[in-house]
Amino acid sequence: MKRTFMMVMLVVAMMSLAASAGTISGKVSGVSGESVVYVDTVAGKTFPAPTAKPVIDQKGLMFVPHIVVVQQGTTVEFLNSDKVAHNVFWPSVGGNKKLTHNLGTWPTGEKRPFKFDNPGAVPLLCNVHPEMAGYVVVSPTPYFALTDISGAYKIDNVPDGSYTVTAWHEGAKNQSKPVAVAGDSKADFTLSK
Amino acid sequence: MEMPRRVSVLFTLVLTVVLLTGTSNAIPAFSRQYGTSCTTCHIDFPKLNDFGKAFKDAGFKFPKADEDFIKVPQVMLGAPAQKELWPHTVFPGTIPGLPPVGLRYNQFFQYTSGNANNYYQPSGAPGSVQPPTIPRTDFEPGYFSIFMAGNFGSDIAFWVDDDLSVSGQNANGALGDGYLRFVNLGRFFKLPTDALTLRVGQFEPDLPFTQARSINISPYDIYTQANIGSSSQNVNNVYALQDGVQGIEFSGGHQYGGYHYSVAVVNQNTSGNTASPLNVSSPGGFFSDANYKDIYARFSYRFNLEKDPASRHDIQAAGASGPRDHTYLSLGTFYYEGRSVQRFNGGAAGTLLTAREPFYRVGGDFSFNYRTFNLFGLFMYGHDHDLLLNSPDDPTGFIRGPAANFNGGFLEADYLALPWVMTILRYDRVQSTADFLNQVASGNYFSPVGSTRNRVTPGVQFLIHANIKASFEYAVRPKQALSYDPTTGKPLNAFRTNTATGALEFVY
Numbered sequence: 001m002k003r004t005f006m007m008v009m010l011v012v013a014m015m016s017l018a019a020s021a022g023t024i025s026g027k028v029s030g031v032s033g034e035s036v037v038y039v040d041t042v043a044g045k046t047f048p049a050p051t052a053k054p055v056i057d058q059k060g061l062m063f064v065p066h067i068v069v070v071q072q073g074t075t076v077e078f079l080n081s082d083k084v085a086h087n088v089f090w091p092s093v094g095g096n097k098k099l100t101h102n103l104g105t106w107p108t109g110e111k112r113p114f115k116f117d118n119p120g121a122v123p124l125l126c127n128v129h130p131e132m133a134g135y136v137v138v139s140p141t142p143y144f145a146l147t148d149i150s151g152a153y154k155i156d157n158v159p160d161g162s163y164t165v166t167a168w169h170e171g172a173k174n175q176s177k178p179v180a181v182a183g184d185s186k187a188d189f190t191l192s193k
Numbered sequence: 194m195e196m197p198r199r200v201s202v203l204f205t206l207v208l209t210v211v212l213l214t215g216t217s218n219a220i221p222a223f224s225r226q227y228g229t230s231c232t233t234c235h236i237d238f239p240k241l242n243d244f245g246k247a248f249k250d251a252g253f254k255f256p257k258a259d260e261d262f263i264k265v266p267q268v269m270l271g272a273p274a275q276k277e278l279w280p281h282t283v284f285p286g287t288i289p290g291l292p293p294v295g296l297r298y299n300q301f302f303q304y305t306s307g308n309a310n311n312y313y314q315p316s317g318a319p320g321s322v323q324p325p326t327i328p329r330t331d332f333e334p335g336y337f338s339i340f341m342a343g344n345f346g347s348d349i350a351f352w353v354d355d356d357l358s359v360s361g362q363n364a365n366g367a368l369g370d371g372y373l374r375f376v377n378l379g380r381f382f383k384l385p386t387d388a389l390t391l392r393v394g395q396f397e398p399d400l401p402f403t404q405a406r407s408i409n410i411s412p413y414d415i416y417t418q419a420n421i422g423s424s425s426q427n428v429n430n431v432y433a434l435q436d437g438v439q440g441i442e443f444s445g446g447h448q449y450g451g452y453h454y455s456v457a458v459v460n461q462n463t464s465g466n467t468a469s470p471l472n473v474s475s476p477g478g479f480f481s482d483a484n485y486k487d488i489y490a491r492f493s494y495r496f497n498l499e500k501d502p503a504s505r506h507d508i509q510a511a512g513a514s515g516p517r518d519h520t521y522l523s524l525g526t527f528y529y530e531g532r533s534v535q536r537f538n539g540g541a542a543g544t545l546l547t548a549r550e551p552f553y554r555v556g557g558d559f560s561f562n563y564r565t566f567n568l569f570g571l572f573m574y575g576h577d578h579d580l581l582l583n584s585p586d587d588p589t590g591f592i593r594g595p596a597a598n599f600n601g602g603f604l605e606a607d608y609l610a611l612p613w614v615m616t617i618l619r620y621d622r623v624q625s626t627a628d629f630l631n632q633v634a635s636g637n638y639f640s641p642v643g644s645t646r647n648r649v650t651p652g653v654q655f656l657i658h659a660n661i662k663a664s665f666e667y668a669v670r671p672k673q674a675l676s677y678d679p680t681t682g683k684p685l686n687a688f689r690t691n692t693a694t695g696a697l698e699f700v701y
Contacts, residue, residue: 059261061228084257105516129232131230
């Protein structure tokens with residue numbers, strides 16, 4: 001009897017949780033290619049940094065993948081798979097030029113890590129191949145998504161509540177809008193250069 | 194008529210200075226093929242960085258894993274399985290996926306000191322038409338050039354560049370370099386990588402500092418210096434170090450570190466009088482008076498100065514903020530030996546006399562680089578035997594006169610202040626007794642008041658885009674004089690004719 005009661009309570013709790021964890025989906029238009037949509041800073045709330053370390057490769061004189069979205073506090077590893085010398089630096093983070101950083105030089109096949117503690121878009125450059133460009137978009141929350149080529153996105157497991165959601169696209173102006181999440185919510189963006 | 198002739202010479206030489214900028218070559222075709230910027234290979238096009246030197250050494254390929262970087266796949270000239278039929282050949286090869294064509298255009302603006310017209314004096318009958326004077330300011334179209342380069346696979350590289358028009362006139366265009374280069378032939382003899390490469394065709398010799406790919410608007414004076422005979426010399430030798438040559442060249446080593454050598458056997462590169470009419474017509478309809486083959490040789494060694502061995506031996510050094518050119522000291526030497534040919538009427542005997550006057554050029558060079566600062570220089574000594582007719586009235590042969598010598602060189606400092614701003618300071622010097630003796634009396638534009646010509650040329654260049662460049666230089670020229678004190682021989686009213694030149698060029 002006691003065990004049955006516990007099971008019922010657990011199911012109720014799970015249903016309750018499921019009911020309060022919604023989604024935000026929609027489409028980013030006005031631009032072509034992949035965009036990033038993320039839930040902006042939530043006042044009074046912090047999120048533990050993930051332990052996973054995404055890798056950005058330099059291969060064939062390109063950053064691969066071109067765009068990586070991470071949660072604030074994530075360590076990204078930069079790999080050079082090319083048999084030419086490369087470098088990674090960024091002139092700003094979220095437009096803040098004081099956060100410029102240069103990772104220097106390291107041998108082919110090795111990685112160099114960097115922990116991104118500041119939110120915002122980080123334009124990655126190589127100082128010997130100026131045509132190379134990549135982006136790390138640092139989201140202040142774990143609620144983010146990379147759109148597909150058509151601009152469609154879906155952010156899962158967003159607790160019900162009111163948020164500011166921001167859309168970012170390479171070369172376009174950011175757009176933010178308030179979104180009330182209660183179950184499945186919609187938010188479309190139209191970006192412009 | 195003397196003054197107008199002088200002005201005419203002056204005008205011609207001003208144009209020559211403007212247009213002797215060299216057929217500098219950056220290769221947009223490589224940018225397209227590899228999807229990369231000009232700055233991958235160039236500091237300030239067409240000057241190569243260390244990676245560009247390695248790219249060139251490798252036969253216009255990425256030195257390692259070239260196929261990983263090609264964005265436009267090469268076209269196979271046969272199925273890969275064809276190699277099984279002929280396993281010991283390089284047949285059938287590949288061609289670039291896109292026609293590897295690049296184009297270049299430049300134009301100039303020059304401001305010339307008013308002293309340039311000091312030579313001018315009206316001549317002829319009153320009212321007669323006079324030759325043009327030197328304009329104080331002048332816009333000049335420059336080169337419109339096409340160039341093609343790449344690799345046919347199997348380490349066979351090619352290069353062809355041609356000036357479609359010069360100074361707005363297509364008749365002045367000419368082939369620059371055109372050659373095939375068989376890279377790393379040493380592998381067939383189990384030699385170290387790149388120890389032996391063969392180049393065949395027409396090309397700029399392996400000069401210590403290229404004129405064809407110089408970033409300067411005006412050429413190095415010593416490279417354009419010919420030892421021209423006149424009254425006191427008999428044989429005209431118009432050869433200048435910057436001249437293109439036709440022949441074969443063996444070379445090896447690397448330009449970005451360690452040793453580098455080249456030995457070229459080339460056509461006699463003098464334009465002494467040629468036989469006329471041609472006594473033998475070649476099948477191709479071409480003719481050169483090149484019975485003798487000249488030899489050019491060069492050896493250099495570059496010491497990369499990084500402490501870390503891996504960085505020191507790599508193509509680029511590992512800097513704290515990214516890869517960069519090495520800090521290095523390079524030392525080199527070069528030698529050219531040839532013969533000037535000129536034919537004379539044997540006089541009463543009615544024989545054809547052929548003077549084959551030996552000459553040589555020898556020199557040394559250095560280059561020191563620290564980050565984006567490059568200091569380099571060259572010194573050259575030129576020597577021509579002087580073959581004089583043994584009897585001016587009835588010559589039957591030649592006797593040796595006093596040799597005609599000259600020397601000189603240049604010292605240049607390049608500093609890339611920003612990735613798109615290059616500052617330059619250059620000093621040119623030519624000391625040519627023969628030049629002085631032969632030309633100063635005629636009031637030549639460039640003739641100095643002494644046998645030494647010094648020129649200081651500061652400059653600055655801006656890369657508006659990686660492929661568009663605006664260049665400026667101001668040349669402080671040597672003093673000239675129109676007349677001399679008959680008793681002391683010293684020049685009277687010496688003056689300088691300085692020039693400020695701007696150039697705008699683009700490649701695409």
